[in-house]
Amino acid sequence: MENPAIEVRNLAKSFHGFWAIKGISFSVHKGEIFGFLGPNGAGKTTTLRIITGLSRATKGEAYVFGHSVSEEEIWVKEHIGVVPEISNLYPELSVLDNLIFIGQLYGLPKKERSKRAHQLLKDFDLEQKRNVLFAKLSKGMKRRLTIAAALMHKPAIIFLDEPTTGLDVASSRHLRLLIKKLHQSGVTIFLTTHNIAEAEELCQRIAIIVKGKIIALDTTQALKQKLPADNLLLIKIDKIDPSLKQKLSKLPEVKNVILEDYLIRIQSDDLNSVLSTIPNFLQQERVKILSINTSTPSLEDAFVHLTGLDLELMKIDKEMKS
């Protein structure tokens, strides 16, 4: 039987008595985009750092194509590419020189590394910037070059740590297209993110990690199906009022409320009851209903259902980080 691309067995990591990861196990199939989803501080980056050899596990072991990360570190590093959360190429080197240096570190022959570097610059739309210093690039370009650098040695697995954090909408979209293209070329992708929409768009399977423990692991579709399909109500309203969230949460039969500008998402086990109370309540609040619909649950809904976490908290974290 073929070894999984990545296998993690009872992995645990302690920082001075604080357990950041508490004995997690999972495997990533060859050729899939695997999402590692969780809020900040859940243990995503720590797990990634252990699998990529940047940190040592306190307990347990990680394997890449059956090779132990701690015992066959060099072999593992030859077969993986890593894009850290912060683009960390050399600010004093030009775009081209950065790629050439990475090629040298991975032992690519001189002709091959030059050819590969130019090809990647073309693929990542950075050819015209080849002589510009890395420090002078925009955030989006730095991100693209960091991904290009991780691909210099044609790795079988690429690790992306919060790839779109801090990027504008256009750059994030461009990056997601690049990730899809990479996946089509057969590369296995391990993506850590706290952006649920990004995970839903890109990943085939997702592990949800909270406080160092994996609380769900399944295909994106299966995770969404864990939530009954008929218990979501989408109400479009005519004004933005942040106080509505708290008030709606106190209504009977309302399990969870997500407020997104002019859209209220209400989760309930008894939609009929909610449907009878909400219109009156909103009328009292002088909020006009523009439309009411039931909805198929999204990954966000499944995430809230499975973790019990407040989505707003994930968003605040994201803004603070970027």
Next chain:
Amino acid sequence: MFRSSLTKTYYVTLKDLKTYYLKPPLISWGIIMPLALVFAFYLKNPQGIRYIIPGLIGMVILFGSTSMEGVVITFEKRVGTLERLLLAPLSKKTLLLGKMMSGVIFGLLMGLLFLVISFFMFKLNTQKLGETLILMIFSATSSAALGMFVASSVKEVFEAMTLFNFFRFPMIFICGVFIPLEAMPSMIKYLAYFLPLTYSVDGLRISLLNQPGVFPIILNIALLIAFTLFFFWLSLIMLERRLRQE
């Protein structure tokens, strides 16, 4: 495998030299500092300057090898580029050797520059040029390894600089650069035996001035090699400890 490691060491060294060391301000500092030192000591005591030349060479190598070593490693830790090297398929030894060699080459170049100037200005012994070069090489390796150890023990550039000054300035006065080791109080003499600059200065004084030293030249070389290996080993431990903690 060994050849591939050496090649990677060479690329790490070359990148560091190009990126950090071979810059006009650093090169001019490397030229001006030795010249200023010679001039200052010559003005003070024209007859005695010849005696302290070997010590000054050892001191220039120490400062040349450690200054940037500390800045480079702590700076790279801070901006995350050291992590880039840790992600590459290099053994820890290859990585540290690459980092150390850039400091060695820079310190050695500065020392050689000082030596050439000194040959023109003062009557130095040319009979033991081979020994002089060997001593200078291992003075540079022991200093760079010390620099690497200090840099791998701290987080910030300013911490590294503070720690360096804490080591380097007392070393200048303790290790026989200006005052012969034999003239030191015994407690300071014993302290000097634990510092690599002592053996650089003693060895260079034997080879360049053709004078008897405190130790035989071969012992000075052996101890400088031992210091290099010891600080390199400590740096490896620090790096591994960092991986376990982070």
